[in-house]
Amino acid sequence: MYQLNVKKLGFAFGLTAAFLYLGCMIVMATAGKEGTITFFNSLLHGLDTTTIIRMDVSLTEALLGIVQTFILWWLIGACIGVFYNVQIKNK
Incomplete structure (x- = not known):
């Protein structure tokens, strides 16, 4: 098996998460507080983010x-890769 x-998997996870973080920054910078709240309320299936949004x-x-965020998700991706590879070696 492959x-x-x-x-590389850790880097892919970290970079993807960093881009999502950057996207959040862009939403907050361009949509204003009310637009940001509306965006995240709809993204999170109606969860009210009014009290946790800080501009x-x-x-x-x-x-x-x-x-x-990059470091955390790099570690998560690397762990997934290690766990996957260990599982293959045991078969």
């Missing part, structure tokens, strides 16, 4: 968030 490249996010905080 084995996954753990580093005063600094650029430093946003950049730190995108880096943290």
Whole structure:
């Protein structure tokens, strides 16, 4: 069976999550508070995000968030790759 490249899978997960984070930043920057609330309420099947949407996010905080998101999802992707590969070796 085909084995996954753990580093490449982790990078793919991390980059995908970072792009989603960037998309969220763009929505917040262009739609304003009410538009952002409407967008995320509809995306989350009507979950009311009014009380958790915070628009005063600094650029430093946003950049730190995108880096943290990349690292977290890189680790998640790498773990999935490792678990998949270990499972193949046992068969």
